[in-house]
Amino acid sequence: MSNDGVDLKKRRFLTIATSVVGGLGVVAAGVPFAASLRPSERARALGAPVEVDVSRMEPGSIQRVQWRGRPVWVVHRTDAVLERLPSVEGKLRDPASQVLQQPAYAANPHRSIRPEFLVLVGSCTHLGCSPSYRPEVAPADLGPEWQGGFFCACHGSRFDLAGRVYQGVPAPTNLLVPPHHYVSDTVIRVGEEQGAAA
Ligand code: FES
Numbered sequence: 632m633s634n635d636g637v638d639l640k641k642r643r644f645l646t647i648a649t650s651v652v653g654g655l656g657v658v659a660a661g662v663p664f665a666a667s668l669r670p671s672e673r674a675r676a677l678g679a680p681v682e683v684d685v686s687r688m689e690p691g692s693i694q695r696v697q698w699r700g701r702p703v704w705v706v707h708r709t710d711a712v713l714e715r716l717p718s719v720e721g722k723l724r725d726p727a728s729q730v731l732q733q734p735a736y737a738a739n740p741h742r743s744i745r746p747e748f749l750v751l752v753g754s755c756t757h758l759g760c761s762p763s764y765r766p767e768v769a770p771a772d773l774g775p776e777w778q779g780g781f782f783c784a785c786h787g788s789r790f791d792l793a794g795r796v797y798q799g800v801p802a803p804t805n806l807l808v809p810p811h812h813y814v815s816d817t818v819i820r821v822g823e824e825q826g827a828a829a
Contacts (some may be wrong), residue, residue: 634688635770637773649811652727653710658736661674672797678698678699678822679822679824680698680820680821680822681696681697681698681703681820681821681822682814682818682819682820682821683696683703683705683818683819683820683821685705685707685748685815685817685819686816686817686818688705688707689707690707690708690709690710690747691707691708691709691766692706692707693705693706693764694706695753696821698752698809698821701753701754701820702752702753702754702761703750703752703753703809703821704743704749704750704751704752704753704764705748705749705750705762705821706748706749706751706792707747707748708741708746708747708748708749708792712758712766712779712792713741713746713747715731715768715778715779715792716741716791716792716793717742718778719778719791719795719797720796722804723795723797723798724794724795724796724797724798724803724804725795725796725804725805726795727740728742728795728804728805730804732751732756732804732805732806732808732809733805733806733808734787734806734810734824735778737750739806740793741793742755742793742794742795742805742808743793743808744811744812744813745813746769748819749792749793749794750808750811750819750821751781751794751806751807751808751809752806752807752809753806753809754806754807755783755785755788755802755806756788756796756802756803756804756805756806756807757785757786757788757800757801757802757803758785758786758801759784760783760784760785760786762781762782762783762784762788762790762806763781763782763783763784764781764790765777765779765781765782766778766780767779767780773789777789778791778792779791779792780792781794781806783802786799786800786801787800788801788802790802790805790806794808795808808820809822810824812824812825813821
């Protein structure tokens with residue numbers, strides 16, 4: 632047999648082997664690809680925006696959703712709550728939202744687009760526990776000065792009903808306001824800025 636014949640056989644083998652390995656690669660790569668096509672998993676993986684319908688929320692109620700694996704709260708604040716917000720400013724660490732814990736459109740006294748609806752990431756800025764929603768005024772366990780807010784039982788951090796942190800607690804900053812906007816009068820899309828591509 633000539634050397635040419637051997638080379639030809641080798642070349643054929645290499646061609647077939649490469650095709651098989653390449654084919655296996657396509658199959659292997661196809662498994663995660665197929666999985667990624669399942670809508671719920673894909674949405675989770677990409678951190679897709681989450682829509683929150685606030686049309687049935689009573690004043691004073693809270694709605695909890697998940698965005699990018701994190702708790703997000705939407706709170707329907709009452710007029711009384713909004714009126715009380717300025718009264719605690721002297722006890723807050725960052726009452727004017729100087730630290731970048733919110734988009735520019737929430738850097739206002741109520742830390743929200745519309746005063747009545749507050750949107751927050753529900754993770755304490757100390758070590759990430761999820762604070763409790765405590766809207767009542769002066770409950771026995773939180774003391775006579777409590778004007779309603781969020782209380783983190785892990786190490787005692789306190790936040791007002793705009794998510795602003797009190798002085799003298801372990802949490803260093805206000806609770807985070809995630810990017811969000813209104814897609815209609817009653818639906819908030821969390822995780823996306825106004826005008827962003829869907
Ligand atoms: S994690 Fe909230 S006070 Fe420490």
